[in-house]
Amino acid sequence: MKRAIHHLTTLSLLALSLLQAATLHARAKAAPADNDRTIQAMRDEMARAKTRLELSIPGTDAPVRPYFVQYRLLDVDVKTVIAEFGALLSSTTTRNRFMAVEARIGGYKLDSSNFVGEDGFRGFIGSSGAVGIDRDYDSLRQDLWIATDQAFKEAVETYSRKRAYLSSLARQPDMDDFSREQPIVSVDPRLEPDWSARNWDQEARDASAALRAYPQLYNSRVTYYFLYATEYLLTSEGTEIRASRSLASIEAGLETLADDGMPLHHFYSTYAARPAELPGTDAVRKGLNVSATELVALRAAPPAQDYTGPVLFEARAAAPLLAQMLGPSLNGSRPPLAFAPVMDQILTSFGGKSDWVGRIGARVFPAGVTLVDDPSAKDYRGQPLLGGFSVDEEGVRAQKLTLVENGALKNLLMSRRPGPDSDRSNGHGRSAFLNDPRPTMSNLLFSSSETVSSDELRKRFLDKCREEKLAYCIVVREMDNPILSFDRQDDFSELLASLGGGAGTGDRLPLVVYRVYPADGREELVRGSRIIGLSVRALRNLAGIGDDSYVHNYMQSQITGFAGTALGAFGTAQGGLPASVVAPSLLFDEVEVRGARGEPKRLPLVSAPQLTATR
């Protein structure tokens, strides 16, 4: 049928109780007067699903019924403008709606979820897919009817396969499948798309034209992306939510080859909650110029050599580094039961397993460090933070959490999928575009009671360098985001192939890397470095923490296989989940940096055609 654009994985959600729901809020809030019949249609189809959906299984007495049914619906208006070197590649505006229906069989303790079976293609009519955009009643009833039927039948099948699988295991899982939470009713006003104030086509042309001044670039692409999303959630427990969000972004990837054939990349990105808050053309041109200038400098820089020793991550690099390292570790929910052990292996190699589960109370940072995840924070010292939300995608109110206090692990991020350390959600079951919600950070704030000034940190760094009698030491000024910086899909796939095995054990991709010579403080740009083996364990013994801070707004990937892994911090606005990390400069005592490797590419056989700086 209608294409299920973001098809849900089978590592699905969790469930609640019908009993509970029955006693809870009647329709506390009346439907707002905006001609939106969505919730009404959901309620009415839900009423049928709750009372009349049942299957008789041969050989059993009582018919099977769902103990939990959930409707999610996503209403998206998207504008995308892409330009390269001053010319428009495309400009599109679309409006779509998607639904995802989930039904659960069994009970909170053991149900049809958290099981990765051997599912195949289930046909054209599924439990998810595109639905009508009119916000009308009748067509949505029809779509929900079929999707609910399908979700229920799938759950019945999965439940029986899961129980068969469990009966083959020596030890049964001792964790519940789904946490019990208080239902919420919260219907917010709908945000209407507003992107007509500025001529975005022309801005994209004008901004990207700045890159014409760099004929050394092979490819470049500047993407303006605007999103208005309204998400609906209705559960058989009584939760009813309508919440809107918007996002505006400019993302650019720049590519070239060094003269020896080493592929080099750079990127530029900026994010805002509303289109009007995006920087103007001059500011974007300036940002693109900085990236392009650095990239051109990288072309001329010497290839990096293997190195082991102190590494200073300046705040601009430390914040994205923490985003990559902590993303998987902060996840406190259990992984799903996998029918195929290969799933387990994939998760491990991409760093999808948390190193911190089961370690509550253990010291994970130096003693003065505090780590807070605050979904309610709007800004950090006046700089906007992007990761805020009030209710998560499972209908649980967002909580501000102290994750690390005085260096010791206190809490993990929880969705409604229980884990070894907690069987309750703390409102961090997040996802974008109807993907499977998983424990995900919002605004992550790193602070420490023991910091030093930038000068002092640098001095400490150089002292260590001298102590170890190294000719030079490494400063990382910016981390790469390959999903933005790589323009061509095949190049990106190549990178993934080389990174795949190492991501789980701490391979990191620095972008702007300098050698600092302690003898005279001279700095020298190098290209092609990769950090290896930098796992969260290294955070226990940070050698120094700066008193500065950098706000890193970024997109968490929602792509299956990326989401929740060490690659999860590599996202784009198109299909990403906004988050922010605030961090100071960080000094590590010993980091292994691998020098330039990989097959060089051959330079083009024909010289580049002319590119004039002004059109």
Next chain:
Amino acid sequence: MTTPGRLRVSPLLLVLSLLGVCLPAQLPVAQAAPRNGDGRPEANAARSPLLGAMKAELDRSLDVLGKLDPPAYFIGYTVTETQRADVSGSNGALLTSAEAKNRWLEVAVRSGSYDLDNTRKVGERMAGNAGPGSPVPVDDDAEVLRRAIWLETDRQYRAAAEALIKIKTGKEVKVQTAEGQAPDFSRETPRTSIGPQASFTLDRRPWEQKVRAYTRVFRDSPAIINSIVTFAAQARNQYQVTSEGTQLQFGEVRYRLELFIQGKAPDGMDINRYFNFDWVNPADAPDEKAVAAAEATMRKELEGLVAAPLIEPTAGPAMLTGRAAAVFFHEVFGHRAEGHRQKDIMEGQTFARKVGEPILPDFLSITDDPTMKRLATTDLLGYYQFDDEGVPAQRVPLIEHGVLRNFEMSRSPLIGFPNSNGHGRRQLGFAPVSRQGNLIVQSNKAVTNAQLRAKLVELIKSQGKPFGLLIDDIAGGFTFTGRGQPQAFQVLPLVVYKVFPDGRPDELVRGVDIVGTPLVSLTKIVATGDTPEVFNGYCGAESGSVPVAAASPAILISELEVQKKETSTDKPPILPPPAHDVVKTGASQ
């Protein structure tokens, strides 16, 4: 709406999705395309600045790459500009309504020589592929376009040079068939033609209202669990330059309305009905009456099929209505008359050495004529001016009075067929191969459809069968042309009736596919009707999905075999449709 992907998707799997329109009793009238071969722009045509930029970059590339070892002996650039408006709806509401414009660059680089180049298939190895091309700006910016061409050309040359080296090594150790001795690329006269650029302006709002209304009607039937209606307008302009001197600019606008409904039989079998309208002139859009009639038929057939009994595998006489026959010919004959299938060692080469021999009854002739714009009042989807290798479309007599005469040819020559006849076609991003355009079946043993039906009943009686089959609609099918599989075809009939010899009313049945082998099946056609009917659709094969048409009168086959259809085991929905639920749970408003 192609056949589900349960079969391996490979070049050997040919999926066709076609649907047609009934025609009044008219003989085919071919309208030749206005051709312009003298290189001057047509009166209302302006030469796009793209061509100049492409030519300049081509000259620069050839100057360097043409002198390397191995040399690039042919370089071709194609920029395809697509303007689209899409309005779709489902179950009474709008699904999408959007417009978009883009340009796509494809670069073909051939290294070696016309006789032996990087596209040669040696043994089982597939030809190398350096990617489908890249998007280029919709703004006319020569410098940015040339930059994209520069990088894409480099990529394609490297892939071609690498492939050629492998081929030259592989060729020494692999057995060559006689068919494989043909050159790799034909020499063709370069063409220059500057046609008018196509575009449309469209107010989507009236179509949004229509699409909503067309799909809302289907909610009236409890048997219809899902409906999708799509309107699409597309203007496509192609700009092509080659190192041989060809320079083309041409475009066309097409409109399409598709209706699709789904249901489920009590045993879980999925039942679909589909209908499409295709037109070129905005004034030819189907009116409310035509759409309503199509929808009523679809609904009636779907409701009938949901309730229809299953039939068992059987073999016996069958009549195919014109539109069903057209798909039958497209699958069973048309694909096997595609030139490259006579060459590749992996192919079954069903007809490779049968030129000049009778393969059909002598009353049948078949041509493939992409120069035909319309058949009677129906626009033909397989019309085009130039194929995707820059060769003018040509009318090709494939079968004359039963005798095989020719193949649909791309620029990949066969022994005895050194030239293209303008059938090298592809979907954007694929390499062209020989494909069908408008496959037209003509008969000089035509009787009225009523007489044909009488003949069917006679055959049933003379063969002593309890019933025969009347096949009214075919969804498409797949045909195995590769050597690894039996040379069989399978065609998926959607609307099948049992016809009884005793005059009882026809009985709608479901659950069978038509199977057979081409050389046998084609000779069992015993008579035809006198009314050609047209199918317009998109045909998928190794060069992607291309628009095609097929036209045929009804045919009578003395023996046709049907086998059980693969089917879904998912039960019908547990609850009745919300609009048809008599129990008022949840009607809380």
